[in-house]
Amino acid sequence: MLYSSVQQKELFDNSKKLLQNGVSAKKSIAAAQAEQLRELIVYHEWRYYVLDQPVVSDYEYDCLFQMLKDIEASYPSLIRSDSPTQRVSNDLTEDFPTVEHLTPTLSLENSYNREDLFDFDKRIKKNLGIADTVELEYCVEPKFDGGTIVLLYENDRLVRGATRGNGVMGDEITANIKAISSIPLTAAFSKYGIKKVELRGEAIIRKDLFQKVNIERSKNGEQLFANPRNAATGGLRVKDSKQVRERALDAFIYQVGFAADENNNAVLNNFETHNDLIRMLEALGFKVPKLAAEMEVCSNIDKVSDFCDRWQNARDSYGFEIDGMVVKLNKLGLQDKLGYTSHHPRWAIAYKFAAKQATTKLLNVEFQVGRTGAVTPVAKLAPVELAGVTISSVSLHNEDLIKEKDIRIGDTVLVERAGDVIPYIVKSMAELRDGTEAAIDFPKNCPVCSSELERPASEAVWRCVSPLCEAQLLERLKHFVSKDAMNIDGFGPAYIDKFYQEGMLKNIADIYQLDFERIEKFEGFGKKSVDKLKLSVENSKSNPLYRLLYAFGIRFVGETNSKIFAAAVEDISELKNWSLEQLMSLREIGPKVAQAMFDTFALPETLELIDELEKLGVNTRRLDSELPKAAGSGILGGKTFLFTGTLANMSRDEAEAMVEEHGGKILSTVSKNLSFLVAGEKAGSKLEKANKLQIPVLTEGEFLEMLI
Ligand code: IVH
Secondary structure, eight states: OOSOHHHHHHHHHHHHHHHHHOOOSSHHHHHHHHHHHHHHHHHHHIIIIISSOOSSOHHHHHHHHHHHHHHHHHOGGGOOTTSGGGSOOOOOOSSSOEEEOSSOOOOOOEEOSHHHHHHHHHHHHHHHTOOTTSOOOEEEEEEEOSEEEEEEEETTEEEEEEEOTTSSEEEBOHHHHHTOTTSOSBOOGGGGTOSEEEEEEEEEEBHHHHHHHHHHHHHTTOOOOSSHHHHHHHHHTOSSTHHHHHTTEEEEEEEEEEEEOTTSOBOGGGOOBHHHHHHHHHHTTOOOOOBTTTBEEESSHHHHHHHHHHHHHHGGGSSBOEEEEEEEESBHHHHHHHOBOSSSBTTEEEEEOOOSEEEEEEEEEEEEEOTTOEEEEEEEEEEEEETTEEEEEEEOOOHHHHHHHTOOBTOEEEEEOOTTSOOEEEEEOGGGOOSOOBOOOOOSBOTTTOOBEEOOTTOSOEEEOOTTOHHHHHHHHHHHHSTTTTOOTTOOHHHHHHHHHTTOOSSGGGGGGOOHHHHHHSTTOOHHHHHHHHHHHHHHTTOOHHHHHHHTTOTTOOHHHHHHHHHHOSBGGGGGGOOHHHHHHSTTOOHHHHHHHHHHHHSHHHHHHHHHHHHTTOOOBOOGGGSOOOTTOSTTTTOEEEEESBOSSSOHHHHHHHHHHTTOEEOSSOOTTOSEEEEOBTOOHHHHHHHHTTOOEEOHHHHHHHTO
């Protein structure tokens, strides 16, 4: 190994210090800092490109890089020829022969916000000597997060494939490249007068296939990949090309680096725009960013910025991992005029999305008790910004997961937040430990009521089973009023805590017996907010029955199961007479759910609560609207639907409710049983699969027409 763990810890700590404190404007200090930054950047590049195990986020790396660039810009005498700013990063390994690219494969400059984009546009105009009021046309496409590949075609045949390497030389990986199905082995470039052409692209893995690859690896006892990017870059360098297929590698081609005719004269000037080149590749059978899907030709920088924003929001529903957008000046003539620095083209810029991963310190672990008594370990973190949100605590789920990931207090941990997914700890950085880290001890007693915890052999969760546990009661109350349960608008968790402290909430029924006059006198509660609360509580009394059942928070009884039970009875109290067998005879109800229902309705407390709620005016009877539609009835009877992409006129929940209202069913995956896929904007892998299986695809408009 190149670095000892002590050195690595020091490099990591120094990186964090510099990121926090920034660099000095004084030349004497800046010189030493530039030296240190070079050392740090080389280290992080090694971890990223060679080991595929970065210890800082891309954003943090970019910040270090930018700091060095800033110092070098202020004091050009400090620039050294071996500075990372003077060349692109190195991912060469010793396992493959190296080859020289026909033209250098450079990196991209980074930008992070609208202002950066406008600065870039201004800079270009200044360099070209054109007025600021002139609008420039840009191509914008995703920045695919995988491994760069460089392909060489001669006489219409793929003759060589390489990694980016140090930008000038790359690892020759032709056999592995040939194993990627989306890369054509032959392509009729000669039709365009091209004899020799160098293409650039990105090898990547679809997010859903990545999951499958990891499941397969875990079955075989192999180490799991931390993310799709690692699986892709590692996949490019496997020794046995058969493994490329096992990893389901795919490739997008996004650039023509060089093209020459039979006399070795460059022929790119036969094309007017970058878009023209990409369309040529598309016509030749390459997988490229498609217009009206991944790519847009924007007529000015304003539209570029809007397109980037739209993608930032839609990023998680896209089939591939992307870490930003790439903005390229469309006119090739203008690109030529601007040229390159030693690091990046002056006519392109990456627009990086807010970081989804970051490293931070795990400060402590607290144990929280949920409404079913489950005790969940929660990691308290040194606050860290992740995709625009500050994260200071994440769930560690259970004892087994802590052991599996070997997470310790004091560890540096890698945290990830992907879209709707709740932030989680990807892993601990064992290499950064200094011996002061402490194991996480799981408590034997409830942290709130001190009663002994139990863990059934078949479960991963420790549970407080005391019926008197205060923490459980509070969580049950919070669940009862929540949006998906009784939906008591404005009745948030803070109100539950406050009213509980005031002694006003001892059980669920108390929610319907609140002394609003007293509440009005509490600090921070005005008449208006109390009136609103009163109305919400009142409205919840006429909820459909399934909401009440769901609000009870019975283990395993979610919204769907609650609807099934509600449809099967006229009044909730009937359930006390149901046997286990009867409960299980309901379609889709399994033994675990049936047992939980049976146990709950055997408790006198449950029946007393129902009685009390009924007396207080809460609906305990099934509404007509809760009766299931007869099979096949309704316009969509017997048909199945799945929605994908962003819908313009309704949310996905609303669309799904419409299908059910009209007798149709929602499926969760594309299969032969699917009648229609409704594809909104930015539909990804589901659309591809539906096309493959020849399942009819509807636009949102076509779907709505079916209902008329
Ligand atoms: S264009 C000469 N377009 O981003 C300009 N790069 O730091 C060549 N990347 O590792 C880059 N998606 O592999 C370009 N649509 C895209 C891209 C893209 C991903 C990668 C590229 C390189 C990095 C640039």
